Amino acid sequence: SAVISQKPSRDICQRGTSLTIQCQVDSQVTMMFWYRQQPGQSLTLIATANQGSEATYESGFVIDKFPISRPNLTFSTLTVSNMSPEDSSIYLCSVETGGYTFGSGTRLTVV
Amino acid sequence: GDSVTQMEGPVTLSEEAFLTINCTYTATGYPSLFWYVQYPGEGLQLLLKATKADDKGSNKGFEATYRKETTSFHLEKGSVQVSDSAVYFCALSLTDSWGKFQFGAGTQVVVTP
Numbered sequence: 001s002a003v004i005s006q007k008p009s010r011d012i013c014q015r016g017t018s019l020t021i022q023c024q025v026d027s028q029v030t031m032m033f034w035y036r037q038q039p040g041q042s043l044t045l046i047a048t049a050n051q052g053s054e055a056t057y058e059s060g061f062v063i064d065k066f067p068i069s070r071p072n073l074t075f076s077t078l079t080v081s082n083m084s085p086e087d088s089s090i091y092l093c094s095v096e097t098g099g100y101t102f103g104s105g106t107r108l109t110v111v
Numbered sequence: 112g113d114s115v116t117q118m119e120g121p122v123t124l125s126e127e128a129f130l131t132i133n134c135t136y137t138a139t140g141y142p143s144l145f146w147y148v149q150y151p152g153e154g155l156q157l158l159l160k161a162t163k164a165d166d167k168g169s170n171k172g173f174e175a176t177y178r179k180e181t182t183s184f185h186l187e188k189g190s191v192q193v194s195d196s197a198v199y200f201c202a203l204s205l206t207d208s209w210g211k212f213q214f215g216a217g218t219q220v221v222v223t224p
Contacts, residue, residue, distance in 0.1 A: 006154075009210050033212075040158075041216065041217075042200060042215060042216045043155070043200070043214045045212070081139075091153065092155065094212075097159065100145065100157055100204070100212075101157070102147075102159075103154060104153065104154035104155055105154045107156075
């Protein structure tokens, strides 16, 4: 299965700022997925990112708040924009390459 | 819509006890079913999976059988260790939505010596 490098692993950010999370995969993948895990809760899919097209967002998530880039088949970024304390969560990327792999996550705290 | 329901935690057990975590699902198609584990401070790891009815997934002493008739995928381990303390997530993925998961709420398991 694929190996995912996700960074930063954690960050503490001021409200109103933005943070970009990077996800690097060691093999080419068609689709990459971004999830959010709010404190004490399960994972919720934010969006699906295909290379060469706009990301597809799930209900409740919008591009202005969570812009995603997918410049090639091994890399994607998720930006959390204009952050508020409610954005404090773990953000994970995921890919499927014969097995289902998740990144180790980015633990974001907004103060 | 598709959903996964799993038993609430925390589940507290003594070492060597038997563990069961119930998971049921609703899905419009034919899902694959998964158990993921999240150890403290770490990311999500695939524990086991089953892709069709009556399949049994197993790994590290954990087992789960895909029961279509009861729409269930209960996780079991015969003798838990302190190192099994973690949060366990049941999840499904539909065959036409590979890589997109619907997760249960997670069940925290605490194993005491």
